[in-house]
Amino acid sequence: MSFTLAIVGRPNVGKSTLFNRLVGKKLALVDDQPGVTRDLREGEARLGDLRFTVIDSAGLEEATDESLQGRMRILTERAVEMADVCLFLIDARDGVLATDEVFADILRKKNANVILAANKAEGRAADGGVIEAWGLGLGEPIRLSAEHGEGLNDLYSILMPLADKFAERAKRDAPDVDVAVHDDDDFDGPRVPTKEKPLQVAVVGRPNAGKSTLVNQLLGEERLLTGPEAGITRDAISVMMDWEGVPVRFFDTAGIRKRAKVQEKLEKLSVSDGLRAVKFAEVVVILLDVEIPFEQQDLRLADLAEREGRAVVIAVNKWDLEDDKNAKIRMLREEFERLLPQLRGAPLVTVSARTGRGMDRLQEAVMKAHEVWNRRITTAKLNQWLAGMIEAHPPPAPGGKRIKLRYMTQAKTRPPGFVAMCSHPDKLSESYKRYLINGMRVDFDMPGTPIRLYFRDQSDANPFKNRKKSTPSRLRKHLGKRPHGVKPGEKF
Template structure:
């Protein structure tokens, strides 16, 4: 059995685990602190240096509970100065913590002070997790790539202000807070796969699932979400009825399917934003969005008697934008008419309506009778497996060389664009970084070409993929 870090074991014996938030001034530490404690306890302002003393609060991230510590922004100053005394408070917080979150501004990129702070923290011996804050939007992609240079692993991309990336933060904090200890990576044997030219591909490395399959059931009001979950677990755990909008809070239920642990989350129905006026419905919709953010797989439930509507596509797009694996379930299949035509029509509408991804898994079920539920759970598990995959670097670059040779990058105004190398920097969702020169001149259509080829050639069908480009020299090639 994997062992917990010794400091974390001691912390659990005394009470809650302790998590320190550290970083240079004005990177969003207090905003993240407020996000974790669920209240605006710490003063937040654009002016650097607002926080001086370390502040503690009781934090909850999904079902994790711990003590979080907000610290002053690190500044390299004389020990007797105010900045030096603030740094001493930060030092004390880090020394007492079981794990420290080193936060930097992903939009600004890695600064010399970030590098100095990272080097200073390594000497303290406390486990470090690198956090790229303010990561909303494409402007943060280059800064997130720069985070690898700190030597602390891939940065966890979040936006503390908007609540994005909290599911990923949950995953990296889990080994230091749960008593069972950190998950040890394991090699999972995959079925033999072959490239188009018949060459056997290397086995994939699958990131081990962190605990139960986290599955959120979402959809428009009265699509049958609560009925589906009641049928899955075999008891009337959730209130159901013909009225739309019965569910308001997101309800999490722990369950087992064929020996595998699952955390099911029932959510409130999501209507078109313009129609949401009631304060309680607004709060319920926000709770549903949080459930999507915390999930690994999102099951979008459609009412087969109504077909696919524009709001269903909006909900699907939200789940994919959050990087979650998505499965579409056609519910009330037992009472649907002209089933074959309906299924094919929904399939085509999904492929046309979800421009960023095709072939999202589509399953016909009946939450009332139980038809198709075993298939639904099987497809959801397979979706998480693809969502968690890491492709070996050698296999990835064999694919890359072949796909670039078949369709080289365009040469705008006669300027040659050279793509040199690709690496997978993260999974859950699969995230890739392409190195080359003049990558800023690449048209968006070429990026879509690479993403589509990734899905088809390397078995990422139906999974959201994040692909970004990095200009400059290939760091894997020595002079």
């Protein structure tokens, strides 16, 4: 049975490094600078035969006000209350600090299962810190080295009996369910439950556009750290939710500024993490600020999503602050058509992440974009449509050579990709390709989604092309015989 393990401790004690070690991937950003992690990041951990959920938290700091550090502490304390087990990390090289003693008292009150671990414990320099950890009153500390993977066997030995206890409790609390046997003629439902793969949605935009607030509004709780400061989110945080009956995984990404303004190493890592989320998402929501929409960076993000072949939804946030909404929406649609012609027809919705207005429109737009992104068109309909397009506007004849479009078929989805067989594909102009793609968007109701159209020479599919002519075998056999009257060895 799975359980939840929260890793807590002061800043820069190695929580994110241990998190990456347990999940087997570099999901959390790691840097020598303290306070890199600000949100709660969850991952599926593996330790021997144990499978559990691990939570990487922000560094605990002695701040209880409404400052950024205070809000980070509130999130971490919430993770402590939610988790089944807390792993309290200290830095063995620094020893036990006064802050560690304060948080040890807090953990004893908030969670019954607290494991004390002294990280960075490789070498003799850490012996003093490990001995000091006994004074925290949390039992024997584990000597760990998250960077080198040392001490994980001791952690496994402590977690194993706790995992058995949680499994017994879950089995005891689980309701008894009678499994009914259905007759084949009367039962129409599914016999084997299927696990539906969640829809991957990435929310991207410039700093302070309201991305974390939007995800919190959808979740219905303050799951992600928010505030008036720009650039609070530093790495791409994924959260699972049931969105009107559809399992969805949202990726809240760091605000992406212009490349020239990104100088610090940590911000470069944050931007790379956000761009990687775009590449792995299925639908990308470009969140704009209604006061300064369609900035140059917004256009670059939208163009990146289109080039990566993702379905795109444009959402304009802070709509509750706008007075003249009718004039503003007209202006937004005009600028969208003018600045992003490659995404013509993509959904443009107005939302307010603070009040929750427009969330239904956003959900409808995301589901529609995902459905179009996965759409498949039959070859018969494609060729019937292609014949009509050629009749309305025949392809050009460069150099007097008429280009003949033979037939067309769909090769892939996600995004939709099509292949058209024709003569002289290298001479086909870009304008005619755009004519076909725009016609496909209109006639097959595929607005906004990236469409890939490839042209191939029909002769390339001929297996006998470029094959040298050879003498038939019967003729070779006949030519190999000596004529009548020619002796062996004589030329003929």
